Amino acid sequence: MHVFVADIHIRPGIIDDSYRFITWLNTIKDNASHVYILGDLFDYWYTGVESRVDDVLMALESPRISVLRGNRDFLMTSTAMHSIHFIQKEEHQIELFSNSILLAHGHTLTDDDRGFRFLHRYGWPILTAVDKCMPAGIKDLLARFLVRSSLTIRPLHAGINENIAQIRGVETVICGHLHKAFMSHSLIVLPAFFDTQQWLVWDENGPRFDGLNI
Numbered sequence: 001m002h003v004f005v006a007d008i009h010i011r012p013g014i015i016d017d018s019y020r021f022i023t024w025l026n027t028i029k030d031n032a033s034h035v036y037i038l039g040d041l042f043d044y045w046y047t048g049v050e051s052r053v054d055d056v057l058m059a060l061e062s063p064r065i066s067v068l069r070g071n072r073d074f075l076m077t078s079t080a081m082h083s084i085h086f087i088q089k090e091e092h093q094i095e096l097f098s099n100s101i102l103l104a105h106g107h108t109l110t111d112d113d114r115g116f117r118f119l120h121r122y123g124w125p126i127l128t129a130v131d132k133c134m135p136a137g138i139k140d141l142l143a144r145f146l147v148r149s150s151l152t153i154r155p156l157h158a159g160i161n162e163n164i165a166q167i168r169g170v171e172t173v174i175c176g177h178l179h180k181a182f183m184s185h186s187l188i189v190l191p192a193f194f195d196t197q198q199w200l201v202w203d204e205n206g207p208r209f210d211g212l213n214i
Helices: 015-028 054-059 116-133 136-149 162-167
Strands: 001-004 034-038 065-068 086-089 093-094 099-104 174-176 187-189 198-203 205-211
Touching: 015 054, 034 099, 034 174, 116 136, 162 174
Parallel strands: 001 034, 034 065, 065 086, 099 174, 174 187
Antiparallel strands: 001 198, 093 099, 198 205
């Protein structure tokens, strides 16, 4: 079986967040052919925060785990974490049980999200540049500010076109980002793990949501 999870939102330095995720991952990966983490594994990220989440990073060191970055942790790179398999693109296509599937966090797929699209196009390059030279304390304050303002950047009415798979030229799109579960043949939106403790399983019987609260 293949497992997909998104929006874990581990807060760096919060032991309970890390423990809950690591416990789940160690249990699930023993029975999974592959585990895909589709963005926002961390509530925020900047260069230098690695030491506060080293236990999580060690748990990700497996060839059967792939990490796709989200809008909260887009600054993660494989530069200092060679043992973790990062999906480099924001959208990544795989074949699964003879289905063409597009994986994404979801921030590149939304409609009616002009504020975030502006930040994505112009703000992210600036943040990437200053991340290399700004003191850690300032970066931490900036990261927390962006987290608090995320609802302004991503309005509650933002959604994803149910025909997005056809638009992208695949059979099914799997993503997170919206923090609400949805499943059709062509679009699967993952629930946010951090508050539902749910994920997606896809095996020979097809896709289904699974979780501790189901």
